Amino acid sequence: MKKSFSLALIMILLSGFNLQSQNADIRILRDIHLPVNTGLDRSMKVVSGSVLPAMIITPVSILIYNRQTTGSFTEKKEPYIIAASMVASSALTIGLKYGVNRTRPFVTYPDIQQRDPHAGPYSFPSGHTSSAFALATSLTFCYQKWYVALPAFAWAVTVGYSRMRLGVHFPTDVLAGAIIGAGCGAASYYISRKLIN
DSSP states (O other): HHHHHHHHHHHHHHHHHHHHHHHHHHHHHHHHHSSSOOOHHHHHHHHHHHHHHHHHHHHHHHHHHHHHHHOOOOOOOHHHHHHHHHHHHHHHHHHHEEEEEEEHHHHHOTTTTOTTTTTBOOOOOOOOHHHHHHOOOOOOOOHHHHHHHHHHHHHHHHHHHHHHHSSSSSSHHHHHHHHHHHHHHHHHHHHHHHHHO
């Protein structure tokens, strides 16, 4: 009797917490998304659209720079660490998207507009945010300079904001994407250091 009462109490508390967090999720999203500002929306589309080019251009340009300065593609490992972090975060994010199957906010809530026509069917976690934070974190670990870290993370945070502004992600999607991306960036760096040593 005591066990069943305790289990019922835990279930009630968890469902209440889930409801509260979901309410906070949509409330924050509405605060970010609903004020009409077409200029801001256009710039947020550009920021969101910058992720894929940045994922390709950053490691390739570092690779070319290393080749020019050292005469070798393989002497310095930074571009491989950065690329590995983004591949890992993308794989993890895609796996979670199809495992969780969370619908986009504009599907669930009619007042949220889809301002990014290229959004896929699933919302959790944010792939753009995950990739941006993987890139920012791995760059920061590889170069460890404030003038690398500051713009990289400012861009990554703006990417996360843009996904909510465009109505394609809940705040928890963006938070999960940031954690996954930062984790993959750090893991890629530390694993590569262990392997190199």
